[in-house]
Amino acid sequence: MSELRGKATVRPRHRHHRRRTALTVGIPLALTAAVTTTYGTGLGVFGEGAGQTASAATTAATGTATTTATAAAAPAWAADTADGFASVSALGQNGTYGGRDGRTVTVKTLADLEKYATAEEPYVIVVAAAITMNPVGKEIKVRSDKTIVGRGTSGQIVGGGFFLGTGVHNVIIRNLTIRDSYQGVWNDKDHDFDAVQMDGAHHVWIDHNDLRHMADGLIDVRKDSTNVTVSWNRFSDNNKTFGIGWTENLVTDITIHHNWFRETEQRNPSTDNAAHAHLYNNFLQDDPGTTIKSSYGNYSRGNTKMVLENSYFQGMNNPVTKDSTAAIVQRGNTFSGTSGRNESGGTAFDPRSFYGYTPDRTADVPALLTAGTGPRTTIGTAIGTATAASTRAAAATLTVAKDGSGQYTTVQAAVDAVPANNPSRVVISVKPGTYRETVKVPANKPHVTIQGAGASRKDTVIVFNNAAGTAKPGGGTYGTSGSATVAVEADDFQARNLTVSNDFDEARNQGLSGHQAVALRTAADQVLLDGIIVDGDQDTLLLDTAAKDRLGRVYVTNSYVSGNVDFVFGRATAVIDQSVITLKKRWDGTSAGYITAPSTAADRKGILINRSVVNGDVSAGSFFLGRNWHAGGDATLRPQTTVRNSTLSAAVRSTPWSDMGGFSWKNDRFAEYRNTGPGSGAASGDRPQLTDAQATGQEVADWLGTWNPTA
Numbered sequence: 001m002s003e004l005r006g007k008a009t010v011r012p013r014h015r016h017h018r019r020r021t022a023l024t025v026g027i028p029l030a031l032t033a034a035v036t037t038t039y040g041t042g043l044g045v046f047g048e049g050a051g052q053t054a055s056a057a058t059t060a061a062t063g064t065a066t067t068t069a070t071a072a073a074a075p076a077w078a079a080d081t082a083d084g085f086a087s088v089s090a091l092g093q094n095g096t097y098g099g100r101d102g103r104t105v106t107v108k109t110l111a112d113l114e115k116y117a118t119a120e121e122p123y124v125i126v127v128a129a130a131i132t133m134n135p136v137g138k139e140i141k142v143r144s145d146k147t148i149v150g151r152g153t154s155g156q157i158v159g160g161g162f163f164l165g166t167g168v169h170n171v172i173i174r175n176l177t178i179r180d181s182y183q184g185v186w187n188d189k190d191h192d193f194d195a196v197q198m199d200g201a202h203h204v205w206i207d208h209n210d211l212r213h214m215a216d217g218l219i220d221v222r223k224d225s226t227n228v229t230v231s232w233n234r235f236s237d238n239n240k241t242f243g244i245g246w247t248e249n250l251v252t253d254i255t256i257h258h259n260w261f262r263e264t265e266q267r268n269p270s271t272d273n274a275a276h277a278h279l280y281n282n283f284l285q286d287d288p289g290t291t292i293k294s295s296y297g298n299y300s301r302g303n304t305k306m307v308l309e310n311s312y313f314q315g316m317n318n319p320v321t322k323d324s325t326a327a328i329v330q331r332g333n334t335f336s337g338t339s340g341r342n343e344s345g346g347t348a349f350d351p352r353s354f355y356g357y358t359p360d361r362t363a364d365v366p367a368l369l370t371a372g373t374g375p376r377t378t379i380g381t382a383i384g385t386a387t388a389a390s391t392r393a394a395a396a397t398l399t400v401a402k403d404g405s406g407q408y409t410t411v412q413a414a415v416d417a418v419p420a421n422n423p424s425r426v427v428i429s430v431k432p433g434t435y436r437e438t439v440k441v442p443a444n445k446p447h448v449t450i451q452g453a454g455a456s457r458k459d460t461v462i463v464f465n466n467a468a469g470t471a472k473p474g475g476g477t478y479g480t481s482g483s484a485t486v487a488v489e490a491d492d493f494q495a496r497n498l499t500v501s502n503d504f505d506e507a508r509n510q511g512l513s514g515h516q517a518v519a520l521r522t523a524a525d526q527v528l529l530d531g532i533i534v535d536g537d538q539d540t541l542l543l544d545t546a547a548k549d550r551l552g553r554v555y556v557t558n559s560y561v562s563g564n565v566d567f568v569f570g571r572a573t574a575v576i577d578q579s580v581i582t583l584k585k586r587w588d589g590t591s592a593g594y595i596t597a598p599s600t601a602a603d604r605k606g607i608l609i610n611r612s613v614v615n616g617d618v619s620a621g622s623f624f625l626g627r628n629w630h631a632g633g634d635a636t637l638r639p640q641t642t643v644r645n646s647t648l649s650a651a652v653r654s655t656p657w658s659d660m661g662g663f664s665w666k667n668d669r670f671a672e673y674r675n676t677g678p679g680s681g682a683a684s685g686d687r688p689q690l691t692d693a694q695a696t697g698q699e700v701a702d703w704l705g706t707w708n709p710t711a
Helices: 110-117 360-371 387-393 410-416 701-703
Strands: 103-108 123-127 130-132 140-141 144-148 156-158 162-163 169-174 175-180 196-198 202-207 211-212 221-222 226-231 236-238 242-245 250-256 262-268 268-273 274-280 283-285 300-301 305-309 312-314 321-323 327-331 333-334 396-400 426-430 433-436 439-441 450-454 460-464 486-488 495-496 499-502 521-522 527-530 533-535 543-546 555-559 560-563 565-570 573-577 580-583 593-598 607-610 611-613 623-627 641-642 669-671
Touching: 103 110, 110 140, 110 144, 140 460, 140 527, 144 360, 242 250, 242 274, 250 527, 250 555, 262 312, 268 274, 274 333, 274 641, 300 327, 312 360, 321 327, 396 410, 396 450, 410 426, 410 439, 555 701, 560 565, 565 573, 573 701, 580 593, 607 701, 623 641, 623 669
Parallel strands: 103 123, 123 144, 130 156, 140 162, 144 169, 156 175, 162 196, 169 202, 175 211, 196 221, 202 226, 211 236, 221 242, 226 250, 236 262, 242 268, 250 274, 262 283, 268 300, 274 305, 283 312, 300 321, 305 327, 312 333, 396 426, 426 450, 433 460, 439 486, 450 495, 460 499, 486 521, 495 527, 499 533, 521 543, 527 555, 533 560, 543 565, 555 573, 560 580, 565 593, 573 607, 580 611, 593 623, 607 641, 641 669
Antiparallel strands: none
């Protein structure tokens, strides 16, 4: 890639408050806090090894349900159990584990979903399609001992939801998008169409869902429902979002942690007469200039006892309120640009007397949750063939340790030890340390995983400092692609829990021609980068294909990518999902750059940035989202970048796309969809936005096709 040449230049809402007097609504102040980026141990993934073990079953082409041969063949995540109050033994139930003791079924139709969800026996129900409720507003009456989970991001419930009645228990609802029962009336009192409603249920875990645009509540926990945990969900585009109570009794025990509330008006949540309500590490966001205004945030009503800690409130009106009879104990919360009531008082309880937990730092919450909430692609994805099953079962592990305690002292030595044309997965486990070397995984060594063995992705670092203009030992220079610290040319490659970096020092090498310095280059198909850091300056992450006519799909999730010039580039069909993109200043301290530089073939998908965060300590209005790279001056290319459902910092320019090499970006494929944050903007000739209909064809599944990335 070429060097950067200088700096780049209300709809009305009607509020309804139940039983008590209305709150005073303030005016939102300007947002003042930038999102903090921290390279933590995870962004809300389902835990180490959170993929699946092989299932003996495949999904029939007809879309009807298929089952595993035995409960023992269920996917690994089906054994996951809840945390928080849902994990506490009570009412004859030993924690919440859903349908793990039953068969696993895959459903794609409303009839099959209802058949298994309402059955007496336990089931793990994998939803593998968008299922439309008929009639609209239908709520399936779920029975006890069920896990209902989306396969990747394909599991959607449209126009309705689930109902858990009196005595229903041990239910997990996970990794689903539940949306769009809205009937056109904002303060709708006629349509009780919820995403999830509980009336007297207990031991329920609602985790990693996207809940939005319903006629009534996204979640209603009612009528003495208890032992409930709500975690890592995304709530948006709704009025009466999350209500708890509808009772005069003090029974409900509920944990609400790591949830993102955005563009929601009230009940965020409203908690009425809860015996114990523990809220921590939630992110409540109300951006200025949007049509949905927050009425209030966390509300402790009646005789509720609430502990509220390490949560982040941005721009919210009345962020924390309480009745005179209720209690709120606050600690460690951050309030940025909020207005109105912010209250605490009374005595509550110690959550650790019920269960253990470790809150994340409050400053990390916005980046952590905007990238980590909602459905994950790497859960609920069935491995459908016996071949895949045998491949996973045969996986071998090679260990690397600088101190000699492993089988190899360098990563490249372990790669070299992988047999040519290996038929099954080989995991290269790299112990913590800094490995200053270059690594190449050649095309004849597929099914390789390089995985850091430390507690954090920062613990294991592979780093080198070649640049395009760096002299090679045998003569000549490396060139851009040859400068990569890690180069992947083998299909079905995975990298996990580590850092890949290029620390070429531009300031000290101004006389060198060619400052492009790649940290990670992929030129293969089915590449999964999960939970990693890719760090550099110019041309950090090269996502390529093995040849112009070859498909190269890359899925980046739960990761951090940083740089300044064209630092995500290439001709691959690539998705960056639920990750953090950090903008960096140039070597001389100036702020100017481009995030993406796709060189996509006309018949391929390019780069998709989805449900991610763009931030960084750079000047406002200094970075483009991308420019069109016609590699080699090839006029037949149609470069593509789509940025959707992401949070953009003020660093993003109001005209976010740029020409390159004499080609107009307007003749190529660049668009946004439903982005938020100070760097987002309305549709214009210089800022194309997808319509809702167009956006349905630009989802993660459209990029990845038949490939479902798994652990």
